[in-house]
Amino acid sequence: xxxxxFITCGSVxxxxxxxxGRLLYDSESVSxxxxxxxxKRQASNGTVDLALLTDGLRAEREQGITIDVAYKYFTTPRxxxxxxxxxxxxxxxxxxxxxxxxxxxxxxxxDARQGVIEQTRRHTLIAALxxxxxxxxxxxxxxxxxxxxxxxxxxxxxYAELTNHFNLPVATAIPLSALNGDNVVKKSVLLPWYTxxxxxxxxxxVPGASETAxxxxxxxxxxxxxxxxxxxxxxxxxxxIQSGQYRRGDRVTVLPSGLQSEIEAIEVNQQEVETASAPQxxxxxxxxxxxxSRGDSIVPLAEAPTPTRELEATLCWMSxxxxxxxxxxxxxxxxxxxxxxxxxxxxxxNVHTFARAAADSAQLNDIVRVRLKTALPLAVDTYLENxxxxxxxxxxxxxxxxxxxxxxxxxxxxYFTLPVGPPVAFSI
Amino acid sequence: MSxxxxxxxxxxxxxxxxxxxxxxxxxxxxxxxxxxxxxxIVLTRLAEKAFRPGRFPFPLVHVDTGHNFPEVLQYRDQLAxxxxxxLIVRKVEDTIKRQRLRExxxxxxxxxxxQTYTLLEVIEEFEFDACIGGARRDEEKARAKERIFSVRxxxxxxxxxxxxxxxxxxxNGRIQKGENVRVFPISNWTELDVWRYIQRENIALPxxxxxxxxxxxxxxxGQLLGxxxxxxxxxxxxxxxxxxxxxxxxxxxxTAAVESDAATVEDIIQDLLLAKVSERGATRLDDNISxxxxxxxxxxxxx
Numbered sequence: 120x121x122x123x124x125f126i127t128c129g130s131v132x133x134x135x136x137x138x139x140g141r142l143l144y145d146s147e148s149v150s151x152x153x154x155x156x157x158x159k160r161q162a163s164n165g166t167v168d169l170a171l172l173t174d175g176l177r178a179e180r181e182q183g184i185t186i187d188v189a190y191k192y193f194t195t196p197r198x199x200x201x202x203x204x205x206x207x208x209x210x211x212x213x214x215x216x217x218x219x220x221x222x223x224x225x226x227x228x229x230d231a232r233q234g235v236i237e238q239t240r241r242h243t244l245i246a247a248l249x250x251x252x253x254x255x256x257x258x259x260x261x262x263x264x265x266x267x268x269x270x271x272x273x274x275x276x277x278y279a280e281l282t283n284h285f286n287l288p289v290a291t292a293i294p295l296s297a298l299n300g301d302n303v304v305k306k307s308v309l310l311p312w313y314t315x316x317x318x319x320x321x322x323x324x325v326p327g328a329s330e331t332a333x334x335x336x337x338x339x340x341x342x343x344x345x346x347x348x349x350x351x352x353x354x355x356x357x358x359x360i361q362s363g364q365y366r367r368g369d370r371v372t373v374l375p376s377g378l379q380s381e382i383e384a385i386e387v388n389q390q391e392v393e394t395a396s397a398p399q400x401x402x403x404x405x406x407x408x409x410x411x412s413r414g415d416s417i418v419p420l421a422e423a424p425t426p427t428r429e430l431e432a433t434l435c436w437m438s439x440x441x442x443x444x445x446x447x448x449x450x451x452x453x454x455x456x457x458x459x460x461x462x463x464x465x466x467x468x469n470v471h472t473f474a475r476a477a478a479d480s481a482q483l484n485d486i487v488r489v490r491l492k493t494a495l496p497l498a499v500d501t502y503l504e505n506x507x508x509x510x511x512x513x514x515x516x517x518x519x520x521x522x523x524x525x526x527x528x529x530x531x532x533x534y535f536t537l538p539v540g541p542p543v544a545f546s547i
Numbered sequence: 548m549s550x551x552x553x554x555x556x557x558x559x560x561x562x563x564x565x566x567x568x569x570x571x572x573x574x575x576x577x578x579x580x581x582x583x584x585x586x587x588i589v590l591t592r593l594a595e596k597a598f599r600p601g602r603f604p605f606p607l608v609h610v611d612t613g614h615n616f617p618e619v620l621q622y623r624d625q626l627a628x629x630x631x632x633x634l635i636v637r638k639v640e641d642t643i644k645r646q647r648l649r650e651x652x653x654x655x656x657x658x659x660x661x662q663t664y665t666l667l668e669v670i671e672e673f674e675f676d677a678c679i680g681g682a683r684r685d686e687e688k689a690r691a692k693e694r695i696f697s698v699r700x701x702x703x704x705x706x707x708x709x710x711x712x713x714x715x716x717x718x719n720g721r722i723q724k725g726e727n728v729r730v731f732p733i734s735n736w737t738e739l740d741v742w743r744y745i746q747r748e749n750i751a752l753p754x755x756x757x758x759x760x761x762x763x764x765x766x767x768x769g770q771l772l773g774x775x776x777x778x779x780x781x782x783x784x785x786x787x788x789x790x791x792x793x794x795x796x797x798x799x800x801x802t803a804a805v806e807s808d809a810a811t812v813e814d815i816i817q818d819l820l821l822a823k824v825s826e827r828g829a830t831r832l833d834d835n836i837s838x839x840x841x842x843x844x845x846x847x848x849x850x
Binding site: 120121122136165189190191192198199200213214216217220221243328340341344345350353355357359388389398399400413437449450453454455507510511512514518519520521524527 | 551553554555557558559561562564565567568572573583595596597598599601602604684685691692711712713714716717719721722723726729734735737739740784
């Protein structure tokens with residue numbers, strides 16, 4: 120049995136929480152006492168408000184909206200699912216980006232009465248930007264349009280135009296009613312003209328995560344040195360294989376130093392193995408006594424990225440304090456932490472059209488393209504090539520807060536979109 | 548080479564090991580909060596996978612309410628011994644004396660709320676900057692919104708509106724003086740996942756997780772509470788002997804037993820697949836107080 124992580128995106132009244140509630144309820148993932156707590160708060164007409172299954176925090180219950188990313192779990196005989204529920208309000212792009220960063224699939228929810236609206240475009244573009252390749256267009260509230268095929272067909276066509284226009288992956292469109300349970304888990308007799316799968320059937324059958332196709336990427340998280348009488352010289356590099364496969368005897372290079380060696384042993388749970396692949400957590404031992412520490416990458420010699428101190432990246436700005444060019448920050452590229460500066464904001468991306476516009480700062484929830492310079496070289500790939508090694512966060516050095524999500528767009532100055540800005544000085 | 552396919556347990560395990568190693572890499576004085584419950588026992592197995600053949604880069608810390616099941620304390624000491632890792636025990640009893648706190652009243656006096664005081668004391672005593680715990684998001688709605696690296700202020704308080712965005716598997720543990728981080732490596736596991744992992748890894752558990760005969764008092768809700776010296780019983784309380792097991796192992800005065808003759812982990816998994824009552828609902832008396840019970844306690848520094 121494998122695992123699928125998906126995100127649900129929709130606007131405030133699209134019925135997103137109800138849809139998740141329905142998935143949990145109809146797949147029998149809600150237990151009796153949770154139901155009893157719900158029934159205590161039920162509406163006067165006697166129906167259970169399924170949205171209450173996900174609206175967890177008191178402030179949300181008071182305001183009747185979801186204010187933060189929540190995670191829900193359910194398992195069918197075919198799969199374990201992790202649902203990321205991100206709110207859809209305009210001001211919460213950052214939550215949507217956060218949720219999409221870990222998802223394999225996005226369910227884009229629209230209200231059948233409204234069709235594709237501005238927020239639908241925004242949700243779709245952000246999910247695509249974050250590298251999601253599987254999309255479901257869930258046309259909800261079909262009960263309120265008389266289960267009309269023409270309404271569904273028009274919305275599906277509108278959405279296909281959108282994905283075509285931006286060259287996005289093709290979405291699977293499903294007509295449903297979360298409130299009544301039509302086509303969520305079970306196929307509905309009220310939608311006889313629809314011959315495709317129910318939402319759950321579709322979720323059970325789409326391909327799951329696959330990290331093995333990309334070149335080998337591994338970052339050292341922690342160096343294991345027992346220094347005991349039995350193991351006086353043992354040095355093991357502990358980390359998770361981010362992508363690709365590793366094999367004993369592989370020629371590797373340590374980045375950013377560029378030192379070369381060979382994999383002497385791969386250990387999984389203290390057992391030596393011949394090969395290991397993403398996403399396994401392993402310990403690598405090298406043939407030579409080279410200097411390796413936390414944050415260093417160990418990658419196959421033949422497919423090594425060129426470490427760089429300059430890159431172009433897309434940022435989603437997540438802080439209430441705006442970003443101005445010249446700002447110094449910390450880049451956390453997984454286990455590598457380096458000082459960095461942003462000499463230039465190249466442009467801002469309109470999340471409804473992907474159009475570029477000039478920008479002199481980035482405000483909360485803005486998506487901007489920037490030039491980034493780091494104090495020490497980083498071994499990155501572009502986000503398009505590798506979701507793991509192409510992603511990073513920006514951290515405010517003073518508060519420690521995470522202020523941006525970063526996607527590497529170009530790590531080689533030949534591919535930069537604009538001329539390089541003024542040099543930046545570092546003090547470390 | 549063929550593409551290996553990983554079971555969801557493999558993925559959850561890899562994620563948890565990655566998180567534990569991030570704690571080791573990012574913090575100077577971490578600790579693993581060990582309750583003797585199955586979730587923290589699973590954490591110790593994951594820590595072995597993360598750090599062997601080295602030592603754990605953190606001690607095990609147990610906050611002893613004084614109301615623990617004796618079987619669990621015995622298990623705790625044996626486990627620390629067999630792992631060869633350092634165990635720090637701090638007692639709620641001592642905090643009550645030191646801070647002149649009031650003992651909880653009522654028929655079933657729970658020291659659960661007082662654990663927070665002892666936890667904050669031990670964090671201060673050892674200057675722990677990160678505390679690893681076995682909490683899971685499926686346990687409760689407020690937990691479903693908590694980050695894997697959850698920053699707390701010096702009073703241990705959680706502010707759901709000030710949470711850091713947590714992107715990809717990049718965990719930001721940078722804190723300011725006085726703050727600390729609670730880390731939950733098995734956030735994405737469900738109760739069933741934990742049991743399936745225990746089965747797969749053949750992890751030994753305290754006996755009270757399995758069906759056994761026990762004298763219990765029947766609560767007004769119908770729940771069963773194992774008899775102990777800490778309960779204040781009345782003459783007309785109904786005392787019964789039943790075949791029971793515990794689904795969670797907390798304070799003995801607020802952890803109810805469920806009727807079961809499950810003798811093995813496989814039996815328990817079958818029980819769970821049929822079970823219609825969630826783990827906290829079945830066994831925790833303290834969460835029923837108000838619907839926002841957990842949120843309130845977390846805001847106040849509870850785990």
